[in-house]
Amino acid sequence: MRNVPFFNYPHVFISREEEFIAIIRDVGRRGAFIMQKDLADFERHIADYVGAKYAVGVANATDGLHLAVRAAGIGPGDEVIFASHTMVATAAAIYFAGATPVPVDCGPDHLIDPESIEAAITPRTRAIMPTQLNGRTANMDFLQAIADEHGLIIIEDAAQALGSKFKGQCAGTFGVAGAISFYPAKTLGCFGDGGIVFTNDDEVYEKLMLLRDHGRDASGDVVMWGLNSRLDNLQAAILDYKLTYYDKEIARRRQIAGMYQQYLGDVAELVLPPAPDSDPDHYDIFQNYEIEAERRDELRAYLKEHGVGTLIQWGGKAVHQFEKLGFDVQLPNTERLFQRCLMLPMNTSLSDEDVLYVSNTVRKFYGYPQVSL
Incomplete structure (x- = not known):
């Protein structure tokens, strides 16, 4: 009998073991562990890959969504619509920003249903958070039309969709921000947890950079409340290599x-x-x-x-x-x-x-x- 596991985790490392060991050795010998050149290089390369102006490496995609919600100015008293056919992390990112997650139905494509979005909109609704699930991007024309009609923003849970496109545009680049996961089983996976947030908005980018690093600006001064959610430099170096193929x-x-x-x-x-x-x-x-x-x-x-x-x-x-x-x-x-x-x-x-x-x-x-x- 043949054995076909659902996912072969050792293969993630063994497939290019020598190359990965060389990266680990290089980063270790340089002592380049936190927010070093490897992270900046990877952020630039992956932003170019999807056509985003900015990419901000974070500890995981859940944090990425949470920080994106906060950077967009969403908080207590606000509602954010999401598809219930998703991981609980999508809703948790909304909840821990102080907003109310509002679950809606999915359509035949297993993605968020536009009619259900329309039915769930209230005066408190601030945003739509579509999950670009299983590597497929939703019909963003429909979602953007709804958002425009009701004055809403879009924040994408694109955790499973790096490089997925709708009409030639990459998932994670349609709304004010979008988050990608680098969990080991993802299409681009690291050796632990990791994530990134894309945005084309200058103000959202500046807030994301502060929020991921304790609210500290480039001078080291704390200018707002923030978290500790930085993509490890070692993981960034590995991901930057994996992005090449x-x-x-x-x-x-x-x-x-x-x-x-x-x-x-x-x-x-x-x-x-x-x-x-x-x-x-x-x-x-x-x-x-x-x-x-x-x-x-x-x-x-x-x-x-x-x-x-x-x-x-x-x-x-x-x-x-x-x-x-x-x-x-x-x-x-x-x-x-x-x-x-x-x-x-x-x-x-x-x-x-x-x-x-x-x-x-x-x-x-x-x-x-x-x-x-």
Whole structure:
């Protein structure tokens, strides 16, 4: 029996172990640990990569969203609309800025539903926070039209979407700010936690720089209350190296997604993500490969029995379904999705044979004939 883990964490390091060891040795020998040249270089390179004016390295994407909300001037008395089909971190970033997170439904693409946004807007609404989920960017024309009509700002949770595009523009660059995650399992992952915030707004950038470093300005004077949320210089050096071959990583993910489409596209019991290049407005990076499946729990158990790892995001619950968080709302599309959603292995450690094995195991479960490379 073949073994295909959902994510092969050792591969993150082993794939280029010698190069990573050399980076660690170089940074260590220079004693360049906190806010050194490597961080500044990486911030500049990744800002150029997505077409943003500024990039601010932070300790993690949750902090990045939190600081972005605060830098945008959102706080107590304000409401921020977000899709409940997301990690709780999205809502927590709003909550800990003193604002009220307002969960809304998702659409057929698993992303925030524009009609649900419209229905949730109140006089207290200040912002929309779309999650650019699984490596796909929402239809930002729709969201920007809503924001413009109601005088709202957009802050993007683009944690899973570095390099994903809508109409040629990168996720994280549409609103006043957007945050990316460098968690090890992300498309661009470091060896721990890390994140970055993009912005094109000079004032927001200045506030982000203060907020991430105890409110200290360039002279060291404390000019406002701030936090300690700096991307470690060592992680920045590693990420800067990984960014040099990032496009190859995405190309492989898109190739794998195309294989899943080829092998599973005829399985009527499944709803697959849009195939690569199926929509000229979207360029998806396939952080995850999230399907909808009939008899989902049975399929997942069958795959496990046959050595295939899968995942249901966030413990199988949307944010509004965590009772102790105090939400009192029903979101039928999201609730139905969490009865059907399942993520298949999607990462660059997979071989073509792994993808074929996963696909044929799914096909066998539903009674479809086997396929070959």
